[in-house]
Amino acid sequence: xxxxxxxxxxxxxxxxxxxxxxxxxxxxxxxxxxxxxxxxxxxxxxxxxxxxxxxxxxxxxxxxxxxxxxxxxxxxxxxxxxxxxxxxxxxxxxxxxxxxxxxxxxxxxxxxxxxxxxxxxxxxxxxxxxxxxxxxxxxxxxxxxxxxxxxxxxxxxxxxxxxxxxxxxxxxxxxxxxxxxxxxxxxxxxxxxxxxxxxxxxxxxxxxxxxxxxxxxxxxxxxxxxxxxxxxxxxxxxxxxxxxxxxxxxxxxxxxxxxxxxxxxxxxxxxxxxxxxxxxxxxxxxxxxxxxxxxxxxxxxxxxxxxxxxxx
Numbered sequence: 001x002x003x004x005x006x007x008x009x010x011x012x013x014x015x016x017x018x019x020x021x022x023x024x025x026x027x028x029x030x031x032x033x034x035x036x037x038x039x040x041x042x043x044x045x046x047x048x049x050x051x052x053x054x055x056x057x058x059x060x061x062x063x064x065x066x067x068x069x070x071x072x073x074x075x076x077x078x079x080x081x082x083x084x085x086x087x088x089x090x091x092x093x094x095x096x097x098x099x100x101x102x103x104x105x106x107x108x109x110x111x112x113x114x115x116x117x118x119x120x121x122x123x124x125x126x127x128x129x130x131x132x133x134x135x136x137x138x139x140x141x142x143x144x145x146x147x148x149x150x151x152x153x154x155x156x157x158x159x160x161x162x163x164x165x166x167x168x169x170x171x172x173x174x175x176x177x178x179x180x181x182x183x184x185x186x187x188x189x190x191x192x193x194x195x196x197x198x199x200x201x202x203x204x205x206x207x208x209x210x211x212x213x214x215x216x217x218x219x220x221x222x223x224x225x226x227x228x229x230x231x232x233x234x235x236x237x238x239x240x241x242x243x244x245x246x247x248x249x250x251x252x253x254x255x256x257x258x259x260x261x262x263x264x265x266x267x268x269x270x271x272x273x274x275x276x277x278x279x280x281x282x283x284x285x286x287x288x289x290x291x292x293x294x295x296x297x298x299x300x301x302x303x304x305x306x307x308x309x310x311x312x
Contacts, residue, residue, distance in 0.1 A: 023266065073176070090155070128286065137278070
């Protein structure tokens with residue numbers, strides 16, 4: 001089995017675990033506030049990362065200048081990302097937030113190709129990304145559209161900024177994971193991001209929530225920390241190293257579809273024909289973007305957008 005195929009399989013695992021994270025979070029939020037629950041999850045994940053570093057990468061060395069960049073990645077992908085998300089979710093609707101988060105692969109596409117010149121656009125890549133985005137739109141709106149207005153404007157802008165932050169986290173990490181083991185990069189980034197978040201733990205109710213948390217809640221915390229944080233964040237950077245930031249970002253479209261499937265099967269949430277059609281479009285868009293022509297042509301590929309114009 002080739003490394004590329006293993007990464008694709010691993011990224012489908014990422015989509016599955018992140019898709020189930022919504023249901024697991026609902027369990028955890030029975031005993032914690034959203035902010036406290038996030039901090040507990042980050043702390044447990046950071047401890048796992050730390051012990052794995054000590055066990056498997058004891059003598060691994062990262063240059064001092066790169067540690068500063070990894071700290072920036074931790075700020076973007078952990079601290080700022082989740083603070084924006086939790087703040088924005090309180091100020092807009094679930095449907096709006098889900099649609100706006102789904103713009104992240106599109107931002108990644110243009111940041112990676114136009115600003116940082118890491119990859120090249122292809123027509124197939126653009127079409128696949130837009131098709132998958134439309135699929136997510138149908139899944140969450142049920143064909144009824146979204147509600148935009150003054151009441152949700154600030155929250156909508158925060159969720160849009162949230163997508164840009166994740167895109168930057170993905171693109172800026174490419175050069176670092178090309179030089180170092182993706183697990184080590186992600187472990188340090190997560191540790192740095194968690195350290196930055198710890199001051200928010202010193203808020204009313206944090207200690208009492210920990211004492212009162214049930215076994216079920218702690219099981220949800222461990223599940224999210226081990227699979228949705230340690231495994232998924234590592235595999236995300238592994239995908240960026242092997243496939244590139246933009247092609248990896250396409251798997252973000254699958255997460256909400258998995259979340260809806262879990263909700264329909266286990267939580268008896270409502271669905272309709274638009275949900276089914278949207279889910280099909282998401283997988284079709286990801287397939288188109290990842291097939292022979294790929295979401296992006298790697299450097300030296302035959303099908304960059306600029307060259308394809310000259311061939312027509």
